[in-house]
Amino acid sequence: MDKQRRKFLTIAGASVLAGIGAPAIIKLTSSDAVASSGGHEAAAGHGAAPAAAGHGAEAPQGVRLGMVIDMRKMADLPGQLDGAIAACIKTHNIPEFPDTKNEIKWLWKAPFENVFLDHSSYHSSKRVATTPFPALCNHCDDPPCVRACPTKATFRIPQNGIVAMDFHRCIGCRFCMAACPYGARSFNWQDPRPYIKKYNADFPSRMKGVVEKCNFCGERLALGQEPACVEACKGTGAITFGDLNDPKSEVRQVLDSEFTIQRKTNLGTKPSVFYIV
């Protein structure tokens, strides 16, 4: 009896040790094997990947619509940003709630230090310090809001790079609002209709419980028109709109000749809206 018990305990103990130890040993030996056999490939792969995902050149694929906002020209004509915002509101039946906590923002004004949090505004030029900056959805190439959306109500249109919304699908969970690093999404806390000043009969309104944001005027682009804000600033060159992937487009001409900055590039969202400060 005693002998049998001792035998049982020995076997059981050895099995437990083997059970715990085996995965660790397999892990150690397998990583060794990878390191010794495919070391070169692994190193090369690791070296190349971050460069492609980071700030290096991206291989352009198809159309990617983007925008350059020239703050020098914006500051020259202080009223034009208000005009652009008014045009946006009119075009998209955006409600204007008296209380800013309910505010619906597609295109809005914010000071430099709020728009460019990671840029120093210490001793910034007078123009930068006093001119309100336009902020809008950046139509990111890698949009975090799209990843967060549980119903695919928001998605990136592959044909033109617009981060669009299907309001029919939005369940109002506001995950996208938490995910968007630019605060470009707004939630309808109440029925927006009483607060819409003028209706555009070609565009719907939204209902209570739906998130909304700038759509780069997808519906106007389809008719061959420019986005409402671009049209409102026409002639001043304050906003340039076009295909970032087309080397001959007007936006690319501006991007090629001017130094531009983007919002929160360190997050890797690859925004499509550029600013000349």
Next chain:
Amino acid sequence: MYNKGTIIPGLALFVLFVTFPIWFNGLTTAGDLPKPELPPGGEKQCVMPADYMRANHMRLLNEWRDDVLRDGNREILEIDGKTYRKGLQMACMECHSKKEKFCDSCHIYAAVEPYCWDCHLTPTEAASKEAIH
């Protein structure tokens, strides 16, 4: 027969009660088939034949919605020389400009409450606040 005085009127009442849907529909207009008002502008042509539209308009609207919003396919349809932009407000309501007399007539009869109008504007609503187009 016992209790003749109670049973016969009782039976008559019972039959009257059970056949209520039949005689109620016959005597009142509640059972009449709805007659949706045709476009006030006199348009006779739709994007699809009337039979198809009667049965499948909701399916077509869903297809258009997916085309326009999801697939970015906002092509303007041309049917018998007339152009239509895909959309409830942009195509349907252009001709059927009285939602209350057209859409509602059948929807109320069939007791369906589509939520289109939670967001989409009826021509009446759109005109109520100085349309810009």
